[in-house]
Amino acid sequence: MAGIYIHVPFCKTRCHYCDFFKSTKVQYRNQFLGQLLKELEERSDFFSKSEKVIHSVYFGGGTPSLLAVEQLEEVLNVIRKEYSLADDTEFTIEVNPDDLDAEYLSGLRSLGFNRISLGIQSFFDEDLKKMGRRHNSIQSRNVIEQTFAAGFENVGIDLIYGLPWSDQEKFLQNLIVMNQYPLKHLSAYHLTIEPNTQFGRDKKRKKLSEIEEEQSEQLFWMLHDEAEKLGFEHYEISNFCRDGLYSRHNTSYWTGKSYLGAGPGAHSFDGIRRFWNKSDLHQYLESGYQSGVSNEILTENDRFNECLMLGLRTRKGIDLEDLKANHFGLMSQFENNIQKWTERGLLQQECGRIFGTRKGWFLIDGIIEDLFEV
Structure with a gap:
């Protein structure tokens, strides 16, 4: 994909x-x-x-x-x-x-x-x-x-x-x-x-x-x-x-697949690193993308947080087995953190997935921020 x-x-x-x-x-x-x-x-x-x-x-x-x-x-x-x-x-x-x-x-x-x-x-x-x-x-x-x-x-x-x-x-x-x-x-x-x-x-x-x-x-x-x-x-x-x-x-x-972004200001992701071209049209025209491209290697916390940020904004939410397979060491704290949101009726677990309820989906950005690993 x-x-x-x-x-x-x-x-x-x-x-x-x-x-x-x-x-x-x-x-x-x-x-x-x-x-x-x-x-x-x-x-x-x-x-x-x-x-x-x-x-x-x-x-x-x-x-x-x-x-x-x-x-x-x-x-x-x-x-x-x-x-x-x-x-x-x-x-x-x-x-x-x-x-x-x-x-x-x-x-x-x-x-x-x-x-x-x-x-x-x-x-x-x-x-x-x-x-x-x-x-x-x-x-x-x-x-x-x-x-x-x-x-x-x-x-x-x-x-x-x-x-x-x-x-x-x-x-x-x-x-x-x-x-x-x-x-x-x-x-x-x-x-x-x-x-x-x-x-x-x-x-x-x-x-x-x-x-x-x-x-x-x-x-x-x-x-x-x-x-x-x-x-x-x-x-x-x-x-x-x-x-x-x-x-x-x-x-x-939203599902963490690789993508290449071309043009000034475009972002790319190879599964491990994030790249971005500088948002500068004149530099791009004069020297091409290489003069302005930057990159960073995502830490495990970064990848975990991105999975939450992107997945919980979708109706299907996140597959908990996939999350566990990729971030086993972070799951114990995560499960403790989501408990308060499920008790308040804002997150729901069903069929091995976690997702926002009707009440919680509108508030999902704030919930995601609270669940972030820092």
Whole structure:
């Protein structure tokens, strides 16, 4: 289940909530492409023999749909040449509604992309404008229809909830609109106001504030209940799917599989070490990834904590036998620590797994932090 992640760091404009590494200097796309192809060639021996076969290739950003079809083809040609791909590899690309038309979507299809993630965020123009998005609600609806018309079946969208100026009923309308289409995946993220964003600056000036925790919890469970009524499985805190079509790429992260991240700011993991490319576009363009790549060897405590952090955010939770096999020396303390959470009805053990209850899942990040080995 190894995967490759391509970070395309360009955006035409900066959304007011986004804290991902990005640049609006789109004129450097060709130069970026040259360094990206070189990085993919030079790191072709990254994966061990046991995880040599790649099951997912994911283009994220930034805005991958700012690359032309011909540029994406160059990247995929190198990946297909240098890496061993499974016959059923999942090829995903994140796209912005205002970058797409029928010709571009047809081009993506011809390249072998079989999964599309549309950055819708909201079907309300007021929300989109306040978030600094470039598209409008009409474009959102049109591009969903065009994506299916181009022959894509595994189509998902992103939505953001917890907007300070909005309410529960308005977000429910987003789900009602979403249900008009045969979408297979939903990623729904609660707004977090990060310091180095426009929203962060607005918060500092007291022009904006996050909603109360009680309202957040109500929205979370409304989202959960309504999405499940529409046939979606809530399989991870922020992710829902129909017909068992999990994001294979993200699932590999959550289950500790190896992945290679290429591009400035991208992260990689080989099962023992974590690597990260420096979040510096100009350094990447001038000197390539090698001048900025760093790495660290994860201690047993680090690996144990990552297993908790990633596994308990999923609906299935953690297999206790697997945890014991990999971290036997830490299990006694862990079992003592989880007892208080099971007694409070926030964690549950069943069929050899530990997972959050309905009451506990919303609070899972705090529970995970308490369970960490330091």
